[in-house]
């Protein structure tokens with residue numbers, strides 16, 4: 001029995017390669033690839049190299065929406081006018097996990113909510129986002145941040161592995177268009193597909209070790225109340241201030257700018273590049289004053305922005321639980337462990353006894 005649900009189709013796995021070939025025809029195809037046991041998003045030349053059995057890439061797909069180095073504008077110093085140089089090309093980012101889709105949703109709020117960034121808007125309009133289901137490892141805590149499953153409307157297609165097939169949810173008219181262009185590769189869903197799809201949610205949940213997940217209930221309050229906690233100093237003791245944690249984060253967006261003149265002096269370009277709140281100079285202002293002079297104050301700032309600042313600014317946590325900052329930190333500092341230390345050791349049972 002077939003279900004004619006407009007919002008979903010089924011892609012048999014044997015058609016995946018043809019689907020990827022078809023996507024390549026629609027624009028620049030970006031997907032997870034593998035090099036020396038690490039995964040990374042890059043432009044795909046050969047679709048047979050696309051790797052879907054990954055947990056996390058080193059950098060999130062954010063780099064194809066907000067490049068780490070981007071030109072804001074170039075100024076013609078002879079004719080005294082601005083030279084428009086930016087042009088977005090159609091691109092398809094394939095194989096994005098739920099946490100990274102939520103990360104892009106945060107970037108959308110930051111870049112598009114008030115005073116939209118025209119370059120980001122242009123890129124987003126020309127980008128198709130295709131997500132895929134995943135299995136967590138010991139660093140993932142998306143079940144705590146509420147980002148383990150795709151939600152909202154910022155993605156175009158989401159493919160859930162249901163065994164021999166992918167259950168493809170359609171999230172936008174752009175996603176619909178993609179499917180229409182390759183409709184011969186898809187089939188209608190059956191009751192069995194729907195049952196398997198429903199089971200996939202509980203299957204993913206079963207892969208988490210709930211005893212080790214952090215409790216993020218009232219986390220903004222916890223972080224604010226623990227402003228003077230010795231935990232910040234203790235953790236920052238080990239921090240190298242390298243900025244890896246912010247550079248790999250799908251939601252960090254801080255940048256700095258520099259003006260670069262051409263050798264003949266006829267033009268000057270304003271270049272924007274990603275920076276990190278963990279670098280001392282990040283808080284340096286004119287007159288030589290540092291707003292965040294100590295490593296501990298910079299360390300604390302990151303948690304504050306993620307768990308107090310973002311909820312205030314965009315009504316969402318600034319962390320999607322991808323685990324990259326902990327997995328890549330050379331000092332093995334774990335965000336989950338820091339949160340647990342800040343929250344203290346009192347368990348729910350103890351708290352109930354105190355309340356009685």
Ligand code: SF4
Pocket residue numbers: 238239240241242243244245246278325328329330331332333
């Ligand atoms: S990655 Fe680790 S060592 Fe480097 S700045 Fe972040 S917390 Fe500190």
Ligand code: SF4
Pocket residue numbers: 245248249250251252306318319320321322323324325326335
């Ligand atoms: S703070 Fe860490 S776990 Fe959270 S989204 Fe950023 S990199 Fe991922």
